[in-house]
Amino acid sequence: MIARRELIGGAAAMGAMLIAPRAFAQSAAPVRTSTGSFQGTIEDGLRVFRGIRYGIARRFLAPQPAPAPAEVQPADRFAPPCPQNSDHAGLQDEDCLALNIWTADARPGANRPVMVYIHGGAYSTGTSTDPLCHGQHLAARGDVVVVTVNHRLNVLGYLYLARFDPRFADSGNAGQLDLILALQWVRDNIAAFGGDPRRVMVFGQSGGGAKIATMMGMPAAKGLFHRAATMSGQQVTASGPLHATERARALLAKAKLPESRAGELADFGVGELMELLAATEDPYLGGGVYMGPVFDMKWLTRHPFWPDAHPQSRHIPMILGNTRDETRAFLSPDSPKVQGLDWSNIADRIAPELRIDALPEWVVAEYRAQFPDWSPMDVFYAATTAGRSWRGQVIEAEERARAGAPGWVYQLDFASRTDPRRGAFHTMDIPLVFGTLDAKGSQTGTGADARAASKAMQDSFVSLAARGDPNHRGLPKWPKYTLPRRATMMFDTASRVENDPRKWQRELFARIPYIQPGT
Structure with missing residues (x-):
């Protein structure tokens, strides 16, 4: 029997999990599902369940699966996320498996497409x-049911002890x-919230996208x-099982535990972990x-996109996208890595940030010749x-294209x-x-330019969810x-639309074998 551990934020009971209540003006009749009845709120004409x-x-x-409670459950507060070493997560709790729903019509038979978002953060x-x-x-705006999900992270979700x-x-x-x-829950219950379980789209940014790519290769x-x-x-x-084991071994060494006592980590306080x-x-x-996910030969029996796109998911219509200036988020212009950057030191500074075994002096020289x-x-x-x-996106898109899988690629240029x-x-x-242009953390602004870019992206994602094709009126073919x-x-x-943007850069790095960081 595995003992209960302390939980950040207190008890494991759902009532104790919930993050600060919101002020709201209205409530509505509970939504009844096979897993219980849930009392959400009405906000700006939407039914919201947290x-x-x-x-x-x-x-x-x-x-x-969570047992179905006999009483109607309040669903008016967000549940805390998984414990993590982050200043931005607020209250945290290990018992974090909860989801949130926004719907315009919580009525069986509404049959709206469902968009399930998986958050990033690696x-x-x-x-x-x-x-x-x-x-x-x-x-x-999109006439869809939106679902967002919390799940276990870091050592709690991916430490390979097998x-x-x-x-x-x-x-692992x-x-x-x-x-x-969570997706099984959506399949079995989302119709009660007005969703169509036959049209479920998963979408995610950064680590969320990586989790989706991984699930595309998981038989479960x-x-x-x-x-x-x-x-x-x-x-x-x-992550290979041997590398994942070495990472677990490093954690055990820091905990001063021999491998034979690895199971004792199950009794550590979550703060200690x-x-x-x-x-x-x-x-x-x-x-x-x-x-990260582990190639454990139980749940993941081959890599998601190596040696090719997993046959299991080749029929799924898919959007793959990246931003033009990805690393400007990780490497701030004000950071020591960038401050004082010049031609004399760029090779040394760029080398560890490429995350591939490439000669940095050669990379810099090639760029200088191409873009003087x-x-x-x-x-x-x-x-x-x-x-x-x-690189990873290019590989995934090309492998799906080689397999004839339906895919659309974007590059975000909106700065x-x-x-x-x-x-x-x-x-x-x-x-x-x-469409959260005015939310805390957004750098889009709220002007007509941002609204135009947002409309184009929102309508494309909604169209994919609804019809399996991101094309819509108002967007070039x-x-x-x-x-x-x-x-x-x-x-x-x-x-x-542009054909093969950044072609020269794609071809430059295609000369060098790609290894997924961490795996």
Whole structure:
């Protein structure tokens, strides 16, 4: 029997999980499902349900469905996210398996397409309670049911202990199994909220997109979603079991536990685990320990996009996108890595940020010859984006194209309106897709330009959810991504299609083998 641990934020009971209540003017009749009845709120004409429990998380084990309570459950407050080493998550709780729903018509038979968002933060941080990904604007504008999900992260969701303790055979993919359980809940219950369980689209940014790419190769996820969109998030390969074991071994060494006592981590306080994670260095990458899905031959029996696009998901219509200036989010123009950058030091500074084994002096020389008017900062950000953040998406899109799978690719060119130095940085597409232009953390501004870019992206995502095709009136014809054409939608104030954008950069880095960071 695995003992209960302390939980950040207090008790595991759902009532204790819930984050600060919202002020609202109205309530409505509860929605009844096979897993219980839920009392949400009415906000600006939408039915909103927060903090619906879909499962129970037990440390390092596969999740279990949440039992149906006899009483009507209040669904008016967000549940805390999974514990994490992040200053932005607020109240946290290990028993975090909850979802949120925005719908214009909580009525069986409404049959609206369903959009399930999976948050980013790699596999270690993040939350569905971020105001940037609240679903009110998307649900109201797009005539869709929007669902956002919390699940287990970092050591709680991806620490691979299977080779040390057979009780924890599922530990390396527990976070993925949470998401699969959430999608099973959606399949079985979303009709009561006005959703169509036959038209479920998953979409996610950064780590959320990577989780989706991984699920496209997990047999347990087969049939649970019918369209997909990834935003700056790729997972070509998963973490190998030997590397994942070494990472667990490093954590055990920091905890001063022999491998034979690995199971004792199940009894650690969750705060102790977070401190342990923060204090442990990755044995391969240096820095923080990488956590992610594991090629464990149980839940993940081949890599998602290696040696090709997984046959299981080739029929699923899919959008794949990245931002033009991804790494301007990770490497601030004010950081020591960028301050004082010049031609004399750029090779040394760029080398660790490329995340591939490429000769940095050669990379810089090639860029300078191709783009003689570019500054060292221009080269730094373009090369790190193309070599580090864009490669996975290119590989996934090309493998799907080779397999004849329906796919559409975009590049976001719409740049920050509050700090132009950051360009179209990683995460810029979140508020554009959700329409949360005025939310805390958005850098889109709320002007006509931002509204135009947002409309183009929102309508494309909604169209994919509804019809399996992102084309819609008001957008130039968006062809499928095929080889060698590589048609790409360039989302901006005035969106346009360009064939094979950044071709020279794509071909430059195609000479160098790609290894998914962390795997």
